[in-house]
Amino acid sequence: MGIGYKTSWLAVQDATPEDVCDALGLRQRQYMDWTSGTHAAYRSGVFVIRPVPAWTIAHGRIHLPPEIDLTDPRFPAWLESMSTRLGDLQFFKSDRIGEDHAWARAEGGVLTRAYYYSGTLGDVPLHHGEPTAVERELGVGQRWLEDGREDAEWEAWHGAMPSERHVMDIARRWSLCPLDIVDEKVTSRGIHGLP
Secondary structure: OOOOOOEEEEEEEOOOHHHHHHHHOOEEEEEEOHHHHHHHHHHOOEEEEEEEOOEEEEEEOOOOOOOOOOOOOHHHHHHHHHHHHHOOEEEEEEEOOOOEEEEEEEEOOEEEEEEEEEOOOOEEEEEEOOOOHHHHHHOOOOOOOOOOOOHHHHHHHHHOOOOHHHHHHHHHHHOOOHHHOOHHHOOOOEEEEEO
C-alpha cells in the first residue's frame, strides 16, 4: 500500500528528495523503500521520495506541515517559503473522517491558489486566489462562507463542498495523484525523517 487517503502531501517538480528534506528541516533521516516509508509516514514524520520521473512527493499524515495547521495564518507563508526554496509545488490534504480537504499551489515563491474545507468546522477557513479550470470543471472550490448566506442555503452550500475524490482529481490534473502510482514500479528509495 502506498500513499492514499487520510493524509497530506507536497508534490514538487524537479527537486531532489534531499532538497525537499532540507527545506522541510527533517532530522533523524533514514533511507527506506516505498512501502516502508509510506507506512512510517502514516504513523509519524515525513517520507520524501521521487516515485516517478520529474516529481518528488513529501508525505506525512501528522507532521506535514510541521507544527502548524491549515487554519493557522502561518500556513500560506510556509507554502510560499517552501516554494521560494524548491520552486513550483502543490500541497494536498484528504481526510474523509473529518471531511477535511485542501489543495494549494505556489509558484515562484507566491501562493497562487489555496482552498481548505473543514467539515469538522463546517467552514472554509482558507480561500486564496481564483478557482482553477479544474476546480470549476469539478464544481468545487468556488464557495466559502459568503456574507449574507441564509440558513435555507446551507444544503446547497454543503453540497458544493469537496470530497476526497475531488482532492485526488485535482492532484491528478495539477501534477500527480498518489493513487496512480503503481507500488511495484517504485524502485527508488526515499528518506523518512522528523520535522
